[in-house]
Amino acid sequence: MNITKTLKIAAVALSGALFLAACDAPPPESVQRGPAGTGMVLIYNGDDLDNVVANNTVPEAPPQLPAGGPKASEIYQNVEVLGDLSIGQFTRLMTSITEWVSPEEGCNYCHVAEGFHLDTKYTKKVARVMLAMTQRANQDYGDHVGNAGVTCYTCHRGKNIPEYVWTTDPGGPHAAGITTAMQNIASEAAGNTSLPFDPFTPYFEQAQSIRVAGDTALPEGNNSSIKQTEWIYSLMMHFSDSLGVNCTHCHNTRAFSDWEQSSPERVKAWHGIQMVREMNTQFINRTTDWLPEHRKGPLGDPLKVNCGTCHQGAYQPLLGANMINDYPTLKTYNEATKAAYVDDAE
Ligand code: HEC
Ligand code: HEC
Ligand code: HEC
Ligand code: HEC
Numbered sequence: 001m002n003i004t005k006t007l008k009i010a011a012v013a014l015s016g017a018l019f020l021a022a023c024d025a026p027p028p029e030s031v032q033r034g035p036a037g038t039g040m041v042l043i044y045n046g047d048d049l050d051n052v053v054a055n056n057t058v059p060e061a062p063p064q065l066p067a068g069g070p071k072a073s074e075i076y077q078n079v080e081v082l083g084d085l086s087i088g089q090f091t092r093l094m095t096s097i098t099e100w101v102s103p104e105e106g107c108n109y110c111h112v113a114e115g116f117h118l119d120t121k122y123t124k125k126v127a128r129v130m131l132a133m134t135q136r137a138n139q140d141y142g143d144h145v146g147n148a149g150v151t152c153y154t155c156h157r158g159k160n161i162p163e164y165v166w167t168t169d170p171g172g173p174h175a176a177g178i179t180t181a182m183q184n185i186a187s188e189a190a191g192n193t194s195l196p197f198d199p200f201t202p203y204f205e206q207a208q209s210i211r212v213a214g215d216t217a218l219p220e221g222n223n224s225s226i227k228q229t230e231w232i233y234s235l236m237m238h239f240s241d242s243l244g245v246n247c248t249h250c251h252n253t254r255a256f257s258d259w260e261q262s263s264p265e266r267v268k269a270w271h272g273i274q275m276v277r278e279m280n281t282q283f284i285n286r287t288t289d290w291l292p293e294h295r296k297g298p299l300g301d302p303l304k305v306n307c308g309t310c311h312q313g314a315y316q317p318l319l320g321a322n323m324i325n326d327y328p329t330l331k332t333y334n335e336a337t338k339a340a341y342v343d344d345a346e
């Protein structure tokens with residue numbers, strides 16, 4: 001081989017190597033989540049993190065208005081959940097919910113020209129339930145939503161319907177004589193695995209137990225089994241996917257069920273499960289009768305909440321930004337709301 005040819009080959013090899021080097025992803029970052037040696041590590045890719053940050057910016061809040069003066073219940077004709085607000089607070093909140101839920105359609109997304117007091121549009125009636133649901137989460141689910149709290153924006157982000165919602169999945173068509181057992185088809189709900197494709201109905205609407213390990217030698221009425229395990233793993237894929245974390249965010253994987261070895265986040269998640277169940281059964285399911293067909297799933301049930309509805313890929317929604325301090329009127333509910341929504345929730 002002559003020297004020019006050798007040099008040419010070397011040059012091609014070098015440029016190839018440089019080209020590949022330019023394609024390299026930035027080095028992933030790892031975060032140690034538990035005691036050393038337990039392998040409780042989370043790996044993050046820099047580009048993904050940039051996307052998460054970009055998707056979780058919070059809109060600026062208008063200045064707060066004083067609580068004094070006549071109350072909304074004294075001036076307006078048809079207020080059930082916001083009666084205790086001052087007129088200034090009331091108008092400010094209406095402006096903000098418009099920005100959060102229907103920025104393009106404006107006030108008319110919920111109201112009609114004949115009068116703001118009329119409940120003509122189903123969207124207004126849904127919004128009233130949503131106001132109560134949001135206040136309930138902030139007042140009574142502090143064990144989950146912490147100081148950050150929840151506003152309409154946490155779920156809606158400027159859209160009429162939040163991006164991540166679910167309805168009961170009856171499964172697709174399949175050949176006669178074959179039982180799909182509600183699984184064995186790759187599904188987004190189960191993190192693109194072929195685990196059961198509707199982990200939501202049993203755990204986020206019904207209150208089935210999320211335990212794989214029976215604590216007695218014989219079944220004795222508990223339904224822990226291998227079959228049950230597949231459903232629970234599907235649910236756990238959803239947890240991880242929604243929060244952008246892996247199992248070690250909450251578990252020490254040498255002993256999934258042991259709370260002592262789990263991180264405090266698992267306890268937070270447990271409270272989250274209770275909150276989500278209640279949002280779906282006590283609040284959203286009440287809206288079924290008013291909803292148009294295109295807002296319902298194939299079995300006629302409304303679009304419901306899961307972990308992704310608020311979290312949207314971030315371990316804390318909006319990366320833990322505190323919006324609720326700018327909207328104290330969403331922190332607590334009044335007696336009328338308590339009677340209508342909360343008493344029977346207990
Ligand atoms: C996403 C739905 C929604 C949007 C958008 C919305 N509202 Fe409302 N509005 C409601 C609900 C729900 C109530 C009733 C609250 C209650 O029952 O406490 C209400 C009540 C009112 C009332 C009280 C009427 C009465 O006499 O009972 C006024 C005034 C009002 N809204 C003004 C506005 C204005 C102005 C805008 C636009 C800046 C707006 N709203 C946008 C849902 C909405
Ligand atoms: C935990 C998540 C969550 C929060 C917080 C939330 N929503 Fe919703 N919203 C949903 C889901 C899920 C639906 C679909 C269910 C339904 O239509 O009954 C929905 C539907 C709606 C609709 C019906 C829109 C349509 O086009 O059908 C309106 C209006 C609405 N929300 C307003 C609000 C307002 C106002 C707030 C704040 C007071 C709020 N939401 C807070 C999850 C949320
Ligand atoms: C956000 C926190 C969180 C993440 C992430 C998470 N889990 Fe869980 N996991 C929980 C909670 C909370 C429970 C218990 C629920 C209950 O008791 O009602 C649980 C229960 C379980 C159980 C049943 C334990 C028992 O007592 O029988 C298994 C198994 C499990 N998870 C596996 C996983 C796997 C595998 C992953 C990753 C794909 C994962 N989890 C990710 C929070 C989490
Ligand atoms: C209504 C909105 C909402 C829903 C739905 C929701 N979360 Fe959260 N979650 C929050 C908020 C807000 C925080 C932040 C609390 C704070 O800053 O202290 C949070 C925090 C957490 C944390 C603590 C994260 C950390 O590392 O600090 C975990 C774990 C968690 N959520 C799991 C879940 C799981 C699992 C589900 C579904 C069962 C769920 N969440 C559903 C609003 C929600």
